[in-house]
Every structure is written in structure tokens, then in C-alpha cells.
Amino acid sequence: MVDESSPAPAVAAKPAASLHEGLLVALRDFIVEGNLADGARVPERALCERFNISRTPLREALKVLAAEGLIELLPNRGARVRELSPEDVRELFDVMGGLEALAGRLACERISEAEFAEIERMHHDMYRFYLRRDMHGYFHCNQAIHLAIVAAAGNATLAATYASLAGRIRRVRYSANLAKDRDRWGEAMREHEAILDALRRRAGSELSDILFLHLRNKRKAAQASAG
Amino acid sequence: MVDESSPAPAVAAKPAASLHEGLLVALRDFIVEGNLADGARVPERALCERFNISRTPLREALKVLAAEGLIELLPNRGARVRELSPEDVRELFDVMGGLEALAGRLACERISEAEFAEIERMHHDMYRFYLRRDMHGYFHCNQAIHLAIVAAAGNATLAATYASLAGRIRRVRYSANLAKDRDRWGEAMREHEAILDALRRRAGSELSDILFLHLRNKRKAAQASAG
């Protein structure tokens, strides 16, 4: 009879996935990856066959996904893939900006030199992609940097919240593609320079502002290209 | 046969609660209000009788509550009320601080004079409670102000995220009671003066800093009194 409160390492990661958790992940990916159209009904029966399970665990997973905001449950009318209105997208971008601003602030408080060096390295990689006009590589690097800042904040609750919102907005990510807006690309690169500079100086409040505005500008670019 | 996409007012509020949503709210309150001890097992069977439902809807609600972070699901070992470690509390306070910082920033962008006047009024009320040393009234007013700022941000996603975290931390709220720390009380009051001042000047970035630090100080006070 071991005491459970002290040795519990604050739910480290996901060592042992319960059977139904696998289904949840699979279903989440299935929806996030766009296998279902926006606003489409989520066919219970078809998904049961698709994943070889009965309706009970599927419906449980659906409830969780609804709580996460990925789908919406209409009483007696089943589940629908949640459509993101332009207003929703605006809200999501702002909240992600707020969370990144927080992450930057916290990261300044506790980031190690090694972690910073790693982010700096990624930044230089990204700059090379920028010079080469390699959009794909740039995009990948960009995301890695933002994620690294969130990770450097050392706050699992923040990371989880951030990940949840990121999942919700992923379906609309295409519109954030700035391939057609070369000016924005250069601006974003300059903003990232400022981010790295503030992080180097551990200027939390300043970095917080920069990150929020960075996301704001990203949102504006996305809105301009999409709307 | 009306078209559902255009006239849908973005899920107005909660006009008709689906049957099982009522259960979810009831169960959430039941747990948040502390009817179950920290870390205690959630007795499925007992709750079924308590709410007069079968296990299926209860388990669905449990899954949602687990996604919200209120309880945790151990594979084949049922649900437990999630214990908040000091680390969890630290994280939650910081994330709430980040969200309030964001709320303040957004509020500065879009708050109306009427909304500001309302917050100002609440602030003066709170000051009166402070002068009278009316802890209960002060506390109530304080919370209303913070909620009003979040509301003034005009971001439903932010409000929902904030509410979710607030629910998770509510069980540990007692420790934030600053009754024994008169110095902190005065400091908090001064911080609120600064909050109102920055909001009046629509100084978003500044208000953002103040709000985050306000929550930080609140956390420190809570930690000092609790630990």
C-alpha cells in the first residue's frame, strides 16, 4: 500500500495509454486531419466500423472531443465537426497569442543556457530557410521555435492548454500560409529576431509584448489572405 | 427547412440544455463544491443512485470532467478526484495570470465607456469593503472585477478557457484567503488602483504586466499562507 501522493511525478507524460485513450487520439487525429468536412455530421455507425469498436467508447470519445471544442454535440441530432467562423479564428489567434506571451515571460524566468542555445540554433536554421525561400522548412522551424518557447516555460498546464487550442485551429491553418505575402514573411523574420533578442536578455515583459503582437500580425496576414 | 449555417447565432448561450448536459453541470458542481475528498475515488455506482441515472451517461460525463482536468481516469482503476500538487497550483496561477493579462490587453482595445464605468463602480465598492475590513464583500467584489475584465475582452474562447481553469483551482481557493496577511491586502488594493488606472488610459501592455504580477503576488500570498 504505497502512498500515491508523493511519488507521483505529476503525471509525467503518457506512459501507459489506456485502451480507450488510443481511440481518442486516433479519432482526434482523424478529425483534425480533415477527414471530415467542416460542419459535417459525424457518422457514429460508420466510425464504429472504421475503428472496430462499439458505440459506447466512441460516444465517450465524442463527448471529450466536444469538450475540447473540436466538435459540437446537438441534442438528439448527433455530433458535427465544428465550423470555425472568422470570429472564432480571431479569438483563437488572440488566445494563442496570450498564451505565447505568457510562455515567453515564464521562459525568461527559468530558461537554461542550453535551452536558449537550442532555440538560437533553430532560429539560425530558420533564417537559412528564409534566405533560401524554403517555405516548408521555414514553416516547420517556425513552429518548432514557438513550441520550444512554450516548453521552456516549464508549465505543463500551459503546454496542455496551448496544445488544445492549437489542435482546434489546425484545421484552418492553410490560411496562415504567407506564401503570397513576401512582405509579411520578411516582417515575421524581423519579429523573430526581436523575440530571440528579448529572450537572450531575459526581458520577460518585453518578450511578452513582442510575442503577442507577432501572433496578432500573423492573424492579420491570415485574415488578409483568407478573407 | 431552414439553412443552419447562416442564421445560427454562434451558439447563443444555453437555451435548451440537453438532458445529459444537466448531469454534467450537476456532477461538476458536486465535485467542485468539495463533496468528494481530494484524491478520493469517484464511486460510480453511488453517483448513479445519487443522480438516478445509469452508468453510461455518468461515465460519459466523467470522461468530460477528466478532459477538463477536474478528475483523472486511471485505467481499470476508475476515476479519482484530481489532487492539486503545489506545483499544479503554481502552474494554474501562472496560466490564469497569463489569461488575465491577455484579457486586460484585449479589454483596452475594445472596452466601452459604459463597461469601464461599471468596473470603476465595482472598484469603488471594493474599496469601501476594504476600508470596512469586510473580507467577504471585498472578496466577492474582487472576483467580479476580474471577471468583468475578462468579459470586457470580448473573447468567448478566452472566457471559456478562463472559466475552466478557475473551476480547477476553486477547490483550493481557501488558501488564497489573505485574512491573516493585512500587508498583502493593502498591496492588493494598491495593485487594483494601478489596474484601474491603466485600464482608464487604455494602456494595454502596461495593464497586461500589472495583471500578471497581481496574480503572481496573489499566488505567493497563497503559497505563504498555505505552505
Added chain:
DNA sequence: CTTCCAAAAAATGAATGCAAAATGACAGAG
């Protein structure tokens, strides 16, 4: 008296069955 093992008892996770509501089709009236 303590410790360890085994079997019973309980609880969890998942599947199936059933009643109610919604969706769609079809026929008749205007």
C-alpha cells in the same frame, strides 16, 4: 502474530438491446 496466497466479490470497460426523437419519403390537397 505476521505474511503470503488463493478464491470470492466488486468494480471497471465495452457490447448489445430498446425506447424516443429526428430525418426522409411519399401521397394527397391546393
Added chain:
DNA sequence: CTCTGTCATTTTGCATTCATTTTTTGGAAG
């Protein structure tokens, strides 16, 4: 030809049932 009211089919929501795992209890050995 269009609109409307009724009926059959599908689907949802919940209860019940079944299999597997865990927990507890009882007893025997050390």
C-alpha cells in the same frame, strides 16, 4: 407544380448485460 401532413426508416440516448481486471477476504504456512 408546389406545399403539407403522415408514415417508415434511421439515428440518437440510455439501460442493461457480459467479460476482464482489480480488490478484498479468508485461511494456511512460517
